[in-house]
Amino acid sequence: MSATFSAIDVIRAKRDGRVLTDAQIDWVIDAYTRGVVADEQMAALAMAVYLNGMTAAETARWTRAMVASGERLALATDRPTVDKHSTGGVGDKITLPLAPLVAACGAAVPQLSGRGLGHTGGTLDKLESIPGFRASLSLAEISRQLDEVGAVVCAATPTLAPADRKLYALRDVTGTVESIPLIASSIMSKKIAEGADALVLDVKVGSGAFMKNYDSAHQLARALVDIGADHGLRVSALLTDMDTPLGRAVGNAVEVAEAVDVLRGGGPADVVELTVALAEEMVALAGLSADPRAVLASGAAYETWCRMIRAQGGDPDAPLPKAAHTHVVEAPADGVLTGLDAYAVGVAAWRLGAGRARKEDPVSAAAGVLCLAKPGEPVVAGQPLLELHTDRPDTVPAALAALADAVTVSDHAVDAAARPLLLTTLHSPE
Template identity: 80%
Template structure:
């Protein structure tokens, strides 16, 4: 009796590109092969660039996106977080003045969960958590896997750079997408976010999906589609996952930059700070604790000072001095209110670009940032203002950057006669 001889399917990058170019669904085998091949250098950058553009134009269905994410997780290692507490993480899709991770991680840890917050750097008009924390003298972002686990056991919270072994395929692809105009693809965004979060090893995840001018997702429909994609992937990988759709049409809080956002976060941890930052911090903390199965009242813990003490221990554990003075931009420029009325618009994107041009952000990943640069919002939409009143304070070490920052703000500030109804900070909540 003869048996048929089976041969493994042989793929080429061109075949995979053509399939997606022509609107076909990629098979699991094609996805596994191309992600592995790109990680190992068998698939070239220009080939992955073509595939990324084909995905951007033709999309991927939920099953393809889940498989793509799985392949990126399997390109590296996965953390094992046996730390004696339930583990829960949070991820924001990025915004302007979005310093929420800084007060949130120590608050949730003070409530009894463990928070492994592997974060990134800013690019363009959106700020990066690691850039903010590096404004603290001595603080270091790079930790080994053993250091991450040890700090979670001793402190309950860690905010650091992703270790090199986690989802290396995503690290390569992220840089490629940024220079090939394929950042805004929902399947690629979802795969990028979730591959890192799944590899990180937390048991539960809460996503803060931003919507508005200062976010990557400008419309509620776009943000909702991304949130559904993220939640579906999380469920597919066994995570307890939620997504909050939150407004990013106005900067969060009053500080936009690096050191200035650290200072505002410390205000929140000490029981003060802007109302919107406190509101979102508590909303995310409640969702994270519910997903982790921890029964605690984050508002009471925040008021008690325990969250601030956890923050100080977290900063010290990573070599930082929580009591050290923070850098301040050497040059200040005040933008005044042009006329009497009500501030109806303070556009998040305009303020984000202004802060970036002042030195708080970067155009390329390798660019340096100024710790003390940024924008302080001295009024927020809904405030009654008078001509000549200080509206924004621009801070920078390079005063020659001020004209470009002022140009970015043109059209982003509107004074009207009557208040415009405020958009709710939390638009929707999805749970998997």
């Protein structure tokens, strides 16, 4: 870096509501990555950003500096490359059927995914419930698998956006996670460094999502799309409902089983709907003419799934882990199930062992929750409503406490059309 600044001057500038210059941003991100700027100084700057925000130009430059802190993958494949990112939800196993589906449509899908934290599940945790599956791949293995299979779902390499890795951990313990500029730059720095030509974003809205209301989710989606455009990416963002869990399975192995059902032509309607909608966006951005719904029905996506799992050391035919203990939650009354709170179900699955409180915590492959009824369906008192799965029966009381107010049964159905799964779509400017 040619320019050198004082960390305290950069902190004061943002504390006082001023716009940071490109040179200030470049310096502070590089200096923090190298350890020249201390954690407590970056924590102060993150809080200043949280309180005073950043302009679109500042956010784009912040993202660019984080990308520049590491390497950018050069994906060796003749296929058009397109990726997808979800902001996280409950029962959100969409990457599992989506990556092989889009690959079967002719694209290359380099899906670098993460692990779960708190009430939201992690794609890698789910896949690692498959016997033998390996999430850590070298750059050479990623490129080879993309070329031969068309899809890879694995952990990010340590050399991608290392500034983000440091800053994310710091934000997690300093109360600065909920800053839209910092969220947007965190997501996009990793995706840009990943090297795909196009990106589709699934921005969740609702109780089980990071963004609880439509306005904040729309603001985040707009920031993500604008950053992508600034870096030459073709980007679409779908805002999707997360008041209710996606599908009927929440956990790890149970979500893999549901994803396989979708790939084999079955599965819950909402999981199929969102998988196809995202696939259609990805295929369009990749410049392909395939029809994802027809490809899914043909069985080609399931064949690609099996090849992808085998390429990463897993056995797609092996039995998935089963929980040693189950507990049924019954419907409290006759009527129609009109509410099933996604956040509460996510917390319950987490407490049963499916998630983690800290990044270093282990997870249980077999733990989770099965939603035996979904909103809009009639129920009778005593009917099994939820099935809790765990290897540790002592976790059940805490899970039940999380579910205390999760279920709403009414005398009459609510209009399902009032809560569509797909809320809106944003695109990069032409």
